[in-house]
Every structure is written in C-alpha cells, then in structure tokens.
Amino acid sequence: MQVYADNAATTKLSKTALDAMMPYLTDIYGNASSLYKIGQEAHHGVQHARETVAKVLNADPSEVFFTSGGSEADNWAIKGVAEMMAKKGKKHIITSAFEHHAVLHTVQKLEKYGFEVTYLPVYENGIVHVEDVKNAIRDDTALVTIMYANNEIGTIQPIAEIGAVCREKGVLFHTDAVQAAGHVPIDVRAQNIDMLSMSAHKFHGPKGIGALYCRKGIRLPNLIEGGAQESGRRAGTESVYAMVGMAAALKEASDHMAENAAHMTKLRDRLIDGLLKIDSSRLNGDREHRLPGNVNVSFEGVEGESLLLYLDMKGVSASSGSACTSGSLDPSHVLLAIGLPHEVAHGSLRLSLCESNTEEEIDYIISCVPEIIDRLRSMSPLWERIQKERGNA
Ligand SMILES: *Cc1c(COP(=O)(O)O)cnc(C)c1O
Secondary structure, eight states: OOEEOBTTTOOOOOHHHHHHHHHHHTTOOSOTTOOSHHHHHHHHHHHHHHHHHHHHHTOOGGGEEEESSHHHHHHHHHHHHHHHHHTTTOOEEEEETTOOHHHHHHHHHHHHTTOEEEEEOOTTTTOOOHHHHHHHOOTTEEEEEOOSBOTTTOBBOOHHHHHHHHHHHTOEEEEEOTTTTTTSOOOTTTTTOSEEEEEGGGTTSOTTOEEEEEOTTOOOOOSBOSSSTGGGTBOSOOOHHHHHHHHHHHHHHHHTHHHHHHHHHHHHHHHHHHHTTSTTEEEOSOSSSBOTTEEEEEETTOOHHHHHHHHHHTTEEOBOSSOGGGSOOOOOHHHHHTTOOHHHHHTEEEEEOOTTOOHHHHHHHHHHHHHHHHHHHHTOHHHHHHHHHTTOO
16 A cells, blocks of 8 residues: 655645646746736736635735745745844844744854844643743844744644734734645734745645745845846746646635545544554644644654655655754754654654545554564664663563
C-alpha cells in the first residue's frame, strides 16, 4: 500500500486547480499587462484570482499581493515592516520560539542590523500565551509575528486574541498562516490581522505561488522594483496560471472546509490513539487546539530518520518532524521549544493527513509502526540504557 502522509510538507495538486490552470498554460498566454484581447483575458484571470483569495480571507482584493510562496511572503512582511519602522526608531520585534525558519531566520538576520527580538515561549502544549504577548509589547515594538498554526506539531494559536492585543496597543501584527489557510477558517477583519502569509502548495494548489495579505493603509515598502504589477510593490510579469490555480484550490478547500476537517479529525484521532498504544510514546502539541490533519508522536530510544526509512520501505511517506532538510542532525527547534529532551526529539514522527486519506490507510500505518519501533529499539544502545535506568533489563 502507498500512503502519502506528508501533507504539511506539500500536497497533491487538485484536479479542480489543474483544470482551472490549463487554459492559461495553453491558449491564454498573453501578458496580463497587454491591452489586446489575450492580454486582457490573462488580466481577468489575475483579477478573478485576487478577488477569490480576498473573499476567502474577508479582505479587499487590493489588499492581496501575490508572491512566490510562503517564504517570500514572510520575508516581505517582516523585512518591509522593519524598514518602515526603523525610520521611526522602532527596532523591537516579538515572535515565538517555534516559528517556521522563513520567519526565524528573517528576524535573526534583522538582529544583525540592530533589531532586538523577543522569542516568546510556547510551553509544553505548543501554544503562545496572549498575556506574554501583551507583556512583551514596548514603546519601540515594530511588529508582532506569530504563526497561525505550527507546521510540525499542528498547534493553533489564539490569533484573534493576539490580534486584539496588538490593535489595542497600536502594534502591527503579522501571522504566517501557511499551515492554516484552506484548512481552518480565517477572517482577517474579525481577527485583527494586519498581515498574513499563505502558500498554495499547502492546500492542493501549485508550487511557487502564495500571497501576502497586507491591510489597506500599511505602506509596506516595495519588494521588487521594475513594473506596475501587484500595485507596483512586486514587479514582474504575472504567473497567471499559478495565481488562477491557487485561487481555485483555495476556493475548493474553503467550500469543503467543514466536511474535510471532520473527516481528517476522525482519522487523526484514530491514528494518535493507535500510535500512543506503543510503549514509551507521547503526543507532541496540544490535542484540542490542533490542525485536523496533524499527528506528531515521539518514541523513546528511536532515531526518527531510521523510522522514516523503514516506513518508506512500507510505502508510507512521512516526516521525522525534525525538519532535517539541511541534512544537519540538530533536533527540531519546535520540539526543543516545547521542552522535549534532545534524544526524545530525535525520535519523532510527523504524519500529516489530507481529506483523501482513508481509514484503511490509517490502519495500515498503525499496523506498520510497532514492528519498526521494536526492531529499531532492539538495535538501540539508547533504548538499552533507558531500560536499564528503569530497571527493566
Ligand atoms: C511551508 C511553510 C512555509 C514556506 O512556504 P513556501 O511556499 O514553501 O515558501 C512557511 N511557513 C510555514 C508554516 C510552512 O508550513
């Protein structure tokens, strides 16, 4: 059996999105800035895509700026606000300890340019405390940037409450909603969100396209000079098919959100319960405030990368939750942020589901994991030591 359970890394392009894109990859090849007919048809595609994305967020189309994805949107929002606010002498940024690297590495870069960054704790359940945000805000705070939902442990943050605090204190609030968009309801007005990042390939849209929502009135500096596209703020000929595909995927996800979430939550809970039957295992991240498709479990005395290789041989695509993309053996900063010891963080498994996963697939995963864990533990000096310490050996 082949089971794809790494939807937090990327998702399969939906048929609806592909169908919407095809005309723009073939006949409607005009430049969206050209005034003749196939240029205008392309322009209408862009306009319609922008309106669709805006509607899902409860934003105005003029507040939606297409980007190449989530990383670009995060970089633009944070560096843009930093540039804008430094002129006013505001050089303090508040974020959390377990942001995606697109946010963390960006604020770390700003530290080199004289910004001070407060990294809020996320506690054992992986959730930022609104009180901590409130207490961290100072007169020179330029920006609060807190992710909507964590990409490794799936925990959902109290975004509306954080937004309300920031609005009350007059501080800009950005959220990396890449894992949330298309999966949980978002309303930028009701939630007092000033800026929000999203990425199409995390909700069955194409890769290489995303958007930054930026509230009207915020004069975010241009990202790319050279043309009038994206209201002059991000120049370059539009990737019309990608924008259209993103909008189609987002509309589809949003139209079916409640039923998809119900299905995925059921599968998620079945998978969590099945995996927690394994000796010396634990669930990472709050169980209630959690993305419908996220499962993240640690197994003591196991090396996550080996677990992945064995799962791959069984046809299951998952992630170690250690985001070892760089090939480094450092444990995940997310798992360390929720207080896991290094050796436990190393033995973590992230399974991220989508609406097309089935109960049979979940039961197959549950049947594969225990024997792999047994095999890895029988070869593990760490497990042997743990057993000795517990007086089991
Ligand atoms: C995937 C992801 C990103 C990066 O998005 P790209 O479109 O791949 O650049 C940023 N933040 C979070 C939370 C993500 O999950």
